[in-house]
Amino acid sequence: MKYLLFAFFLISQTSYALDSRQLADPIKQENYEILTKELRCLVCQNQTIADSNAELASDLRRQVYEMLEQGKTNDEIVQFMTDRYGDFVLYKPAFKGKTSILWIAPGAFLVLGLLIVYIFIRQKRVSRTEQGETVNAKLDSEKQKKIRRLLEKGDQS
Amino acid sequence: MLKYIIPFILFIIMAVFLGVGLSLKPSEIPSPFINKPAPSFSAAKLEVPEEKLSPADLIGQVWLLNVWASWCVSCRGEHPILNNLADKNVVTIIGLNYKDDPANAKQWLDTLGNPYSASITDQEGRIGIDYGVYGVPETFVIDKKGIIRHKQTGPVTEQDVQNILLPLIAKLQAES
Numbered sequence: 001m002k003y004l005l006f007a008f009f010l011i012s013q014t015s016y017a018l019d020s021r022q023l024a025d026p027i028k029q030e031n032y033e034i035l036t037k038e039l040r041c042l043v044c045q046n047q048t049i050a051d052s053n054a055e056l057a058s059d060l061r062r063q064v065y066e067m068l069e070q071g072k073t074n075d076e077i078v079q080f081m082t083d084r085y086g087d088f089v090l091y092k093p094a095f096k097g098k099t100s101i102l103w104i105a106p107g108a109f110l111v112l113g114l115l116i117v118y119i120f121i122r123q124k125r126v127s128r129t130e131q132g133e134t135v136n137a138k139l140d141s142e143k144q145k146k147i148r149r150l151l152e153k154g155d156q157s
Numbered sequence: 158m159l160k161y162i163i164p165f166i167l168f169i170i171m172a173v174f175l176g177v178g179l180s181l182k183p184s185e186i187p188s189p190f191i192n193k194p195a196p197s198f199s200a201a202k203l204e205v206p207e208e209k210l211s212p213a214d215l216i217g218q219v220w221l222l223n224v225w226a227s228w229c230v231s232c233r234g235e236h237p238i239l240n241n242l243a244d245k246n247v248v249t250i251i252g253l254n255y256k257d258d259p260a261n262a263k264q265w266l267d268t269l270g271n272p273y274s275a276s277i278t279d280q281e282g283r284i285g286i287d288y289g290v291y292g293v294p295e296t297f298v299i300d301k302k303g304i305i306r307h308k309q310t311g312p313v314t315e316q317d318v319q320n321i322l323l324p325l326i327a328k329l330q331a332e333s
Contacts (some may be wrong), residue, residue: 042186042291056291057254059282084289086189 019064028068035064037076038091039081047089163179184277188289188308195222195299196287200277203262205262210251212275212303219329220249221322222297223313224285226257227265229293235312236269243272252276252310254300255293257284300329 018023023029036050041057049064050056067077081089093099173332190196199211223239225232243250252273254262266276279285288297291310298307307315307325 045183055282059286063286083189084286085291086186086289088186 018113021061021064023068031074032068035077036061038078039064040089040091042085042089176243177310185310186291190297190308191235192303193305195297195303195305198277198287200279200284203252203259203278206259206278210275211308212299215249215251217239217301219301219326220245220247220251220299222251222253222288222290222299224253224255224290224293224295225253226293227261228257231312232294233269235294238313238315238318239272240270242322247323247330249274253284253288254278255290256280256282298325301332305333
């Protein structure tokens with residue numbers, strides 16, 4: 001039963017194909033699959049047009065399919081879509097002024113985070129050694145003697 | 158002292174970002190068409206399919222292109238507002254009947270009133286793609302030279318008419 005259930009999940013993972021469009025040319029077919037996975041469905045926003053069931057997504061898939069059949073290049077199709085829907089339609093927007101923050105921010109935050117961690121650790125280390133020294137100094141002066149005395153006493157008994 | 162200032166500044170920065178995030182509407186995608194020529198089409202009119210309409214026919218007029226469909230629920234809410242606007246006679250309203258059944262569309266206009274000078278049909282949604290339509294209803298404001306000057310995604314409300322559309326239409330009518 002367990003295995004059956006497991007098998008069921010495997011099937012449901014792979015059988016979501018929403019459209020049966022097949023281009024005769026395997027290269028075009030590959031481009032079709034690449035493009036539909038890079039274009040965002042504008043109705044559902046967090047799905048690609050390959051994944052989405054929305055009507056607009058299916059219209060856009062049709063558009064991509066037809067343009068590939070007409071021999072349009074991937075760049076031309078991407079340009080066609082951005083001309084109409086803006087950069088938002090792309091899951092991988094081109095690097096330019098408007099989108100630079102999207103590309104730079106993750107790296108900048110990583111560097112910033114590492115910097116903060118570095119400063120934090122360094123500060124901790126410095127303060128710990130400082131503390132250690134003062135503690136040691138105190139121990140040296142009075143307590144060290146007391147400890148020694150106690151230890152000697154212990155040895156005698 | 159620094160120990161308290163740094164977290165406080167970080168908190169302020171985060172609060173500003175989150176605050177701005179709250180006020181954004183992710184469903185409203187900025188249209189790349191603003192100040193660009195209205196994409197051309199030549200489409201059959203809903204009422205008289207033999208006749209065609211294209212944006213070139215409307216050069217010299219300020220016009221609205223309102224994307225609607227009989228299956229679209231928010232279009233029903235928007236419809237009386239368009240009827241009112243049409244009664245004011247300040248602007249030509251063209252309907253783009255998007256992915257709809259013509260019979261249903263005609264029936265809708267018969268029962269709810271027809272604010273459109275003409276409606277054109279786009280049963281396959283191709284004109285819709287050319288105009289970057291992704292959420293019906295949508296309304297484009299196009300000037301006398303055929304340039305798109307404004308786009309609204311979602312239903313037009315009475316406030317939108319008073320605050321945005323009417324002032325913009327008056328301004329565009331004054332342009333030569």
